[in-house]
Each structure stands twice: as C-alpha cells, then as structure tokens.
Amino acid sequence: MTSSSRATGIGRHFEKGxxxxxxxxxxxxxxxxxxxxxxxxQVKGAIDEDVAEADIISTVEFNYSGDLLATGDKGGxxxxxxxxxxxxxxxHSRGEYNVYSTFQSHEPEFDYLKSxxxxxxxxxxxxxxxxxxxxxxxxxNDKTIKLWKISERDKRAEGYNLKDEDGRLRDPFRITxxxxxxxxxxxxxxxxxxxxxxxNAHTYHINSISVNSDHETYLSxxxxxxxxxxxxxxxxxxxxxxxxxxxxxxxxxxITAAEFHPxxxxxxxYSSSKGTIRLCDMRSSALCDRHSKFFEEPEDxxxxxxxxxxxxxISDVKFSHSGxxxxxxDYLSVKVWDLNMESRPLETHQVHEYLxxxxxxxxxxxCIFDKFECCWNGSDxxxxxxxxxxxxxxFDRDTRRDVTLEASRESSKPxxxxxxxxxxxxxxxxxxxxxxxxxxxxxxxxxTAWHPADSVIAVAATNNLYIFQDKIN
Amino acid sequence: xxxxxxxxxIVSISLGKIYNSRVQRGGIKLHxxxxxxxxxxxxxxxxxxxxxxxxYPWAGGFFFFPTGGPWRPPPQQQPGELAAGPPAGWGEPxxxxxxxxxxxxxxxxxxxxxxxxxxxxxxxxxxxxPQGGEADAAEAAWSRVEGPCQAAAGEAEGPAGGWAVFPxxxxxxxxxxxxxxxxxxxxxxxxxxxxxACCCAPRPAEDEPPAPPAVCPRKRGAAGVGGGPASxxxxxxxxxxKPRRNLEQPSSGGEDDDAEEMETGNVANLISIFGSSFxxxxxxxxxxxxxxxxxxxxxxxxxEPGQICCDKPVLRDMNPWxxxxxxx
Numbered sequence: 001m002t003s004s005s006r007a008t009g010i011g012r013h014f015e016k017g018x019x020x021x022x023x024x025x026x027x028x029x030x031x032x033x034x035x036x037x038x039x040x041x042q043v044k045g046a047i048d049e050d051v052a053e054a055d056i057i058s059t060v061e062f063n064y065s066g067d068l069l070a071t072g073d074k075g076g077x078x079x080x081x082x083x084x085x086x087x088x089x090x091x092h093s094r095g096e097y098n099v100y101s102t103f104q105s106h107e108p109e110f111d112y113l114k115s116x117x118x119x120x121x122x123x124x125x126x127x128x129x130x131x132x133x134x135x136x137x138x139x140x141n142d143k144t145i146k147l148w149k150i151s152e153r154d155k156r157a158e159g160y161n162l163k164d165e166d167g168r169l170r171d172p173f174r175i176t177x178x179x180x181x182x183x184x185x186x187x188x189x190x191x192x193x194x195x196x197x198x199x200n201a202h203t204y205h206i207n208s209i210s211v212n213s214d215h216e217t218y219l220s221x222x223x224x225x226x227x228x229x230x231x232x233x234x235x236x237x238x239x240x241x242x243x244x245x246x247x248x249x250x251x252x253x254x255i256t257a258a259e260f261h262p263x264x265x266x267x268x269x270y271s272s273s274k275g276t277i278r279l280c281d282m283r284s285s286a287l288c289d290r291h292s293k294f295f296e297e298p299e300d301x302x303x304x305x306x307x308x309x310x311x312x313x314i315s316d317v318k319f320s321h322s323g324x325x326x327x328x329x330d331y332l333s334v335k336v337w338d339l340n341m342e343s344r345p346l347e348t349h350q351v352h353e354y355l356x357x358x359x360x361x362x363x364x365x366x367c368i369f370d371k372f373e374c375c376w377n378g379s380d381x382x383x384x385x386x387x388x389x390x391x392x393x394x395f396d397r398d399t400r401r402d403v404t405l406e407a408s409r410e411s412s413k414p415x416x417x418x419x420x421x422x423x424x425x426x427x428x429x430x431x432x433x434x435x436x437x438x439x440x441x442x443x444x445x446x447x448t449a450w451h452p453a454d455s456v457i458a459v460a461a462t463n464n465l466y467i468f469q470d471k472i473n
Numbered sequence: 474x475x476x477x478x479x480x481x482x483i484v485s486i487s488l489g490k491i492y493n494s495r496v497q498r499g500g501i502k503l504h505x506x507x508x509x510x511x512x513x514x515x516x517x518x519x520x521x522x523x524x525x526x527x528x529y530p531w532a533g534g535f536f537f538f539p540t541g542g543p544w545r546p547p548p549q550q551q552p553g554e555l556a557a558g559p560p561a562g563w564g565e566p567x568x569x570x571x572x573x574x575x576x577x578x579x580x581x582x583x584x585x586x587x588x589x590x591x592x593x594x595x596x597x598x599x600x601x602x603p604q605g606g607e608a609d610a611a612e613a614a615w616s617r618v619e620g621p622c623q624a625a626a627g628e629a630e631g632p633a634g635g636w637a638v639f640p641x642x643x644x645x646x647x648x649x650x651x652x653x654x655x656x657x658x659x660x661x662x663x664x665x666x667x668x669x670a671c672c673c674a675p676r677p678a679e680d681e682p683p684a685p686p687a688v689c690p691r692k693r694g695a696a697g698v699g700g701g702p703a704s705x706x707x708x709x710x711x712x713x714x715k716p717r718r719n720l721e722q723p724s725s726g727g728e729d730d731d732a733e734e735m736e737t738g739n740v741a742n743l744i745s746i747f748g749s750s751f752x753x754x755x756x757x758x759x760x761x762x763x764x765x766x767x768x769x770x771x772x773x774x775x776x777e778p779g780q781i782c783c784d785k786p787v788l789r790d791m792n793p794w795x796x797x798x799x800x801x
Contacts, residue, residue, distance in 0.1 A: 119499035142499060204503055221502045254504045275505055306483055306519070309511045313504075360479075369505050372602065457565055 036382075036455065037138075037471045038405060038418045042096060044081070045464035047409065049085050057460035059447055063127035063135065066263070066451040069458055070096055070137060071465055072122025076106040078192075080150060081465075097467055101150050103192040106141040109304055114264050116144050124209050126218070128231070136195070138218060142205040147196035147231065155183045182226055201227050208258045214265040221258035221270060224391070226283075240288050241270060241280065254412055256371075259461045261325075269319070269326060275299075275312035277328055279339065295328075297335070307359040307368060316370035321379040321452070329374040332356060334385050340381045349395045349402060354425040354436045367441050378453045386445030389434065390461045391421055407445060407459045407466040419469065480520040487513040 046055065054075025061070050069081040082100035095166045109118040119142055128136040133149040137378045159181040163169050183404040204223035211218045219240070220227050226241035241258075242343045247250055261267035278291035299308065309330035325346065328335050328456045332353055335345035351372075355362060360370040367388070372387040387404070404421045413420055422435035447460040455470030487509045494501050494509075 114500075116500040117498055121499075205499070207504075251507065254507055256504065273507060306480075306512055306515045309515075311506045315507060324519070360483070366490075369508065 021103060032453065036396075038457070038468045038473045039236050040412050040414065040416045040418065040466070041469045042221035042467040043409070043412050043464055044079075044097075044099075044467075051463045055438055055463040057122050057447060057463060057465060058124065059125050060449040060458050060460045060465065061125045062449050062451055062458070063137075064129050064452060064471060066128070066453055066456070068100065068135060069449070069467075070125045070127065070460075071460065072105065072139055074119075075461075076104055076108070076120030076122060076141065078105045078122060078125065078137075078148070080135075091123050101190040101192050103148070105146060105148065105194075106144065109143070111143075120458075123206055128211055129215055131215070138209050138211065140209050140220065143199065143202055145198040145206070146191050147198070148196050150190060150192045150194045153189045154185060154187075155192060156186045157181045158184045162286050169238050170192055174460070175375060178355055186432075189322050196231065196236050198229055198237070198244075201229075204254075207256060208270075210259040210268065212260045213263055214249055219254050219258055219260060219268060223254040224246050225244050226255065226258050226268075226270060227289075238286070240282060240286070242287065247334075253265040256314050259319055262319050262321060263323045267454065269317055273313040274309070275330060276449050277305055277317055277326070277337070278313065278363075281393055283401075294340070295337050295341050295345075297344050303356075305359060307363055309336040310363070310368050316373040318374060318376060320376050321378060322380050327376065329371075329372050331368060331370075331384055334374050334383060334395070336383070347397065349383070349393075351385055351393050352423070354390075354423055355388075358436065362441070365441060367444070370444055370446060372444075372446050373448060375448055375450045376388045376449045377455075384396075384448050384450060384457060387458070388441050389439040390443040390445055391423075392445045392448055392459055403467075407461045412466075415471070417471065443462070474521050480516040483516040484513060484520065487516065 020465065031140070040133060043212050045057075052075075053072060054077075054189065055069050056074045059070075059072040059073050062068070062071070067083045069083075071079050071267050073079075073080075079099060079100075080101045083095040083097050101224045105122055106120040110116070111118055121141055122139050123141060125139045125425065128138070128147075130136075134149050137148050137150070139148060145449060158165065160173070161170075161175060161178055161181075169357055202220065202222040202225065204225070206220055206222050208221040210221075210247055216232075217228055217230050219239075220229065221241075223241055224242065224244040227237040229237045230239045241255070245252070253272040253276075256273055258268060258270035261269075267279060268282070269277055269279045271277045275296065277295040279295070280288035280294035281292045282288060284290070284292060299312065314328045314330050316329040317326060324339060326337050326339065328345075329351075332355060333351055334349045335463045336347040336349075338346045346357035359368060359406050376383055381398050382394055382396045384392060384394045390407045392402050393402060393404050404423070405418045406410060406421050419432075422430075422433045423433050423439070424430060428437050443461065445459055445461055449458045451457065457468050460467065491506060491513075492507050496507055
C-alpha cells in the first residue's frame with residue numbers, strides 16, 4: 001500500500017487499517033504510487049443552456065453503502081440514484097447509477113407570523129444507516145427537517161375473496177368458495193413517504209444536519225443554535241448550543257456547519273463564520289456553550305484586507321471516517337486538523353489562491369459568499385472540494401499531490417479520462433491553461449460527494465450531476 | 474486616496490447588498506449580512522483613517538474638508554447654499570445624470586418588489602408589534618444592519634464631502650441620493666456598480682449642497698427604501714412607502730421644512746454615531762436608534778404628514794427595515 005512507505009507520521013496506523021477495505025479509494029491501486037485516473041462515467045440532468053433555478057442541485061450525498069446517491073435541489077425535490085449491481089466476476093466493473101426514486105420533499109411555505117417566505121431549497125440530505133429493507137434519509141430546508149422512508153414494493157397480493165382484482169367489492173352472496181390470497185410479483189415500485197416532520201425548532205436558517213453514531217439522535221444547526229433531536233420524537237428537541245448574545249448588537253459570529261463525531265456519540269463540532277471550530281462533549285453539560293476544544297489558526301496579519309473576515313468564514317466541516325481528523329473549508333483553502341492539536345491545522349491546501357487578488361470583484365458579484373463543501377474519500381487519504389469554472393480539486397494527502405479536474409460536457413465521453421486543468425496566474429499563458437480572468441464564476445461546484453468505499457465521486461455542477469470513476473489499472 | 478475611494482466603493486456596494494437582502498426570497502440571511510456588515514466596518518475604518526482631504530475632482534464644486542476626520546458641516550456654506558445656491562441647483566429639475574434613470578428604474582422595480590417579495594412585511598409593519606423576544610432580537614440584529622446604512626450614508630456624504638453633491642431646491646427637484654444603498658439598482662444586480670457608488674457624483678453642475686441637505690434625502694433614501702415613516706418621503710425615492718402613504722395624507726410641502734431641520738439634526742447625530750465604535754453603530758432597536766439619530770428631528774418628524782393619520786409612535790418606531798426584522 002502506498003502509505004506504508006510514506007513518512008506521513010501521524011495517523012499512518014489508521015490509514016493502514018482503512019486500506020483493508022476492498023477497492024478503497026486512497027492509493028488503492030495495486031501498483032503503488034499511481035495516481036488516480038478519473039474517468040467520466042455518467043452525467044444526469046438537462047443539457048440546455050437555460051437552467052431553471054429550481055433544478056440547481058443544492059446537496060449531494062451517498063448513503064452508507066454507496067449504493068444510493070441522493071441529490072436535493074432548489075425546487076425542494078429529492079432524486080435518488082441507485083447503483084446497478086456490478087458483475088461479480090469483474091470486481092472492477094463499473095456499476096451505473098440510475099434513477100431510483102424522485103419525490104418532492106419540501107414545498108415553499110409562508111410564515112404568516114413573521115411575514116417571511118420559507119424557501120423550499122433542500123439544504124442538506126443525510127442518510128440513516130440501513131436497518132431493514134427500507135432506506136431512510138433526513139432532508140432539510142431552512143426551517144423544517146423531514147425523515148423520509150424509501151421502500152420498495154415488488155409484490156402484491158392477488159386473489160382476495162371480498163374484492164375483485166380491480167378493487168370492487170364483491171357481493172357476499174356471490175361468493176361460493178374461499179381461497180387464500182397469494183403474492184404475485186409486480187413491477188418494482190419505489191415509494192417515498194414522510195415518516196416524521198421536525199418543524200418549528202429553528203428561528204434562523206438551518207445550515208446542517210448530522211446523524212449521530214447512536215442511530216437514534218441527530219443534530220440540526222442554524223446560524224445561532226444547535227438542537228438535538230430524537231428520530232422518534234418530533235414535538236420537542238434539546239437545545240445544545242446557543243450562541244445568540246443577549247444583546248444582538250454584540251453578535252460577531254454565527255454557526256456555519258456542525259457534525260457529530262463518527263464514532264463518539266457524545267462529541268460534535270461546529271464551525272463559525274470567524275474561522276474557528278469548536279468541539280463539544282455532551283457529557284460535560286446539557287448546554288454545550290463551553291467548548292471542550294477550540295481550533296483556530298492565527299491569522300496572518302500580512303494578508304489582511306477588507307475581506308479577511310469573509311474568506312476566513314468556514315463553509316463546511318467534516319470528520320474523517322476514522323474520527324481522528326477533521327477538515328474545514330473556507331473560501332480559499334481547505335484545512336485538515338488533528339483533533340488532538342488545536343493550535344493549527346495539520347495541513348492546509350490552497351484551492352484557488354489565485355482568487356486572492358480578485359476578492360473585491362468576487363465581493364461585488366456575491367461569489368465570495370459561496371459556500372463550498374468538502375469531502376473525504378473512504379480511506380481518508382484524499383480530500384476533494386469544488387471551485388469555479390466547473391473545476392474541482394483533489395488533494396492526495398499521502399503523495400501530497402493535487403489535481404484540478406473539470407466537470408464539463410465536453411469531456412463527457414464514456415470512460416474518457418479527465419485531463420488535469422491548470423489555471424494560469426502569471427502573464428504568459430501556456431497552451432491548455434486557462435487564465436483567471438476567463439474563469440466562469442457562474443459555473444461553481446459547491447457540492448461534491450465521495451463514495452464511502454470505492455473510487456467513485458459525484459460532482460454537482462449547477463443542474464447537472466457528474467459521476468466519475470477511477471480507472472484502476 | 475485610493476484607499477478612500479476603494480473604501481467608499483465598498484461601503485456603497487455593501488449597503489446595496491444589505492438593502493437587497495431585504496427583498497430576497499427566503500428572508501434575511503443572518504450570516505451573509507453579518508459578513509457584509511463586517512466589511513462595512515472595515516471599509517469605514519479605512520475611510521476614516523485615510524488622512525487625505527476630501528477632495529474629489531469629479532464633484533462639481535469642490536467641497537473641501539480640512540481633515541478626513543469626523544465630519545463637520547462647513548459652517549457658512551450651508552445656509553448660504555440653501556438660500557442661494559447656484560441657480561442650476563435651484564428650482565430646476567435635476568439634470569438627468571446616468572443614475573437618475575437608474576433611480577427611476579429602481580423606483581419602478583421596487584414597486585413590484587414591494588408587491589411580491591415583502592408585501593406583508595410592509596403592510597403589517599404599520600400596525601405590527603414585535604412578536605416577542607425572538608423578534609426583538611432579530612429586530613435588533615437588523616437594526617444593526619440598518620445602522621450602517623444610515624450612518625454610512627451620512628458618512629459617505631460627510632467626510633466624503635465631494636459626493637454630497639445634491640441638487641437642492643424644490644422638493645420636486647430634490648432627489649434622494651440613495652446611492653450608498655445601491656438600492657436603486659434593479660433587483661438581481663446585487664453588485665452595485667460604481668454608478669451606485671454615488672449617484673450624486675456625476676452631477677457636476679449641482680455642486681454644493683452640502684452634506685446637510687444631501688444627508689436628508691439620502692438618509693431618506695436609506696430610510697425610505699430601508700426605513701420608514703421617520704424619513705421624509707421623497708416622491709420617487711420610496712416606492713416602498715407608497716402603500717403606507719396611500720393610507721396617509723400625501724406628503725406635502727411640509728416636507729421641505731422638515732428636510733432642512735432634519736438635515737441639521739441628522740448631521741449631529743450621524744457624527745456621534747460615526748465617531749462611535751462598531752457596536753455603537755448598531756442600535757438596539759430601530760425605534761430607539763432612529764430616535765437617537767434623529768434626536769433633533771422630533772419636531773419635524775412629528776409634523777410629517779405621514780405620521781398624522783397613523784399611529785404615531787408605531788410608525789416612528791417601525792419602518793420597512795424593522796418590519797422585515799420583525800418578520801424575520
């Protein structure tokens with residue numbers, strides 16, 4: 001395995017353990033040291049230039065097994081794709097993702113009390129671990145979280161005594177014999193039904209939900225508060241973090257993301273608009289306003305500008321699968337933190353540093369407020385995040401290499417390899433490079449997801465969902 | 474000098490964003506507005522600390538300030554200008570600067586905005602009462618956001634001086650600048666371009682007015698688009714106020730007197746706001762805040778025709794900003 005020869009030091013033992021997963025993403029190539037060769041697999045969504053706002057994808061999430069891929073959009077719809085069964089005799093053959101279920105999760109609402117429209121945009125989807133034949137996921141908009149059950153129906157009962165095949169009741173006097181109804185196969189029908197609706201618990205806009213490792217509770221976070229819910233109980237929740245100041249004049253930061261630890265059910269983190277991350281332990285007190293750990297990197301005073309505060313605001317925070325690390329995304333960089341070291345991040349990866357000189361324009365066109373997400377691969381050896389011009393970036397933590405790829409229709413031929421892209425910042429633009437000023441800031445990749453075990457990634461580019469797979473030699 | 478211009482531009486853009494956020498679908502986003510207000514503060518600090526005199530060649534009549542420090546109204550000019558400004562500025566419809574169509578357009582575009590985006594907020598604002606703790610806090614939060622608008626508006630005019638180029642004169646001629654808000658941009662153009670940096674700027678002929686008269690309409694612009702009854706409704710600037718004004722008597726000539734008095738009062742209060750810290754910029758409640766700011770204006774405010782028919786204290790304390798706050 002690649003990591004065995006790398007002197008990455010910290011965490012190697014974790015990664016070794018993880019590498020035992022079949023087809024594990026990070027450095028899983030048998031020919032050690034090979035980089036990924038990402039290839040186009042599929043693209044979902046309409047092709048036309050005119051993109052309806054409702055079709056813009058706002059969240060992407062694989063389930064725990066990676067067989068299901070859920071997307072939410074601004075129109076409040078959820079589309080679930082299911083991976084086709086791979087051919088068992090060819091373990092590296094690619095399974096395609098096809099539409100499994102589509103349903104309207106949230107509708108636009110109007111809060112009459114406050115005279116506010118509540119957008120139906122799905123902010124986050126989180127899957128629950130599968131416990132029976134049905135699949136469950138949580139989806140949330142700004143104010144309401146819903147638990148959806150997605151179940152299959154592929155049989156139906158036939159041969160009822162009291163009713164006809166078309167459902168009409170039979171006249172009891174006509175029944176001369178009794179029979180036992182039998183189950184007959186039918187066309188597969190996938191049904192989505194809302195099982196729980198968790199409403200009215202958030203004054204501000206919900207930005208995160210996270211299922212706990214106990215599989216019984218989950219948290220939801222808005223700008224100023226985090227609530228703890230039990231999946232079975234909808235009429236109440238516990239408030240576990242409240243950073244609303246008594247005097248709103250003194251408000252200096254808001255909560256931007258929150259997540260439960262993947263293994264320790266009492267631990268969660270939340271990030272703030274000031275670039276800090278707080279780790280809280282629910283055992284310490286009922287209200288976790290006092291953090292157990294505080295992660296902040298001191299600001300470099302030489303790079304101060306009008307927009308320093310904005311670009312330090314963390315847009316996403318994700319624990320590694322191992323639970324030893326976490327990753328935070330701010331506007332220009334992604335940082336990997338060791339939970340045992342609060343003073344500074346373990347790694348800092350620049351996503352698009354060439355934008356630092358363009359912050360004023362990005363402020364004007366609102367791009368500086370874009371909230372990019374980030375994700376780990378299954379073995380925690382690589383991380384991925386999006387950028388502009390439909391570019392997305394991957395950082396291999398072992399080899400310390402990074403690559404910029406593009407999700408575009410042009411490179412969408414079946415199994416076509418993605419060519420690494422380069423942004424030219426200096427004067428002379430080489431062939432195939434793209435200059436910073438030619439970047440299309442309307443084409444932004446905010447949401448990406450990595451299959452929990454395999455080398456499959458899903459990248460949301462506005463209204464299209466691209467699926468790429470690694471061509472393993 | 475460049476820093477000052479840059480800072481000014483950023484202030485204008487920021488105010489535009491705060492204004493636009495009010496009518497965005499889904500309600501006011503606390504995070505984004507907090508970030509914008511932080512930028513506003515930084516820009517303000519740079520603006521104030523830049524020692525360049527407020528000399529702006531593109532302002533018609535140069536308007537000098539001795540220092541870049543706290544704004545002081547040029548002592549003599551005011552009354553003089555008010556009384557007998559250059560003929561161009563008086564009694565004449567303001568020349569159509571590039572920004573004017575913009576303000577017309579945005580006035581028009583604001584109307585539909587009023588109609589769909591935050592209609593209930595405006596309407597309910599009239600008799601609305603904060604819904605309790607949350608609303609108060611939200612209100613306070615949003616008054617915080619609102620504060621910089623007005624203060625920065627004043628600031629923009631004050632120390633900047635040069636861009637306090639306002640047409641004086643008849644009410645008809647007076648246009649709210651509204652420029653720092655960029656609220657005059659049609660919706661969907663959040664990035665207020667330089668033209669919104671100061672719509673007064675490209676009006677060379679209408680020099681002087683001094684900040685005081687400028688403050689008023691701009692403040693009203695700010696208030697009008699974002700604030701309310703306490704401001705003097707200028708005819709084309711505050712379509713948002715139209716619904717309310719329909720309920721009330723249409724504002725009449727009393728406005729002129731109000732304007733002038735308000736201006737002076739405004740200036741003093743804006744200075745005090747301006748000189749204070751960031752949190753001082755942000756008022757606890759729009760009602761309290763506005764009253765403090767316009768401490769010297771209680772007379773004219775009370776005399777505002779807009780106040781007469783409606784519940785005075787409510788209207789004083791409420792304005793579209795705070796209705797949005799309460800709504801939030």
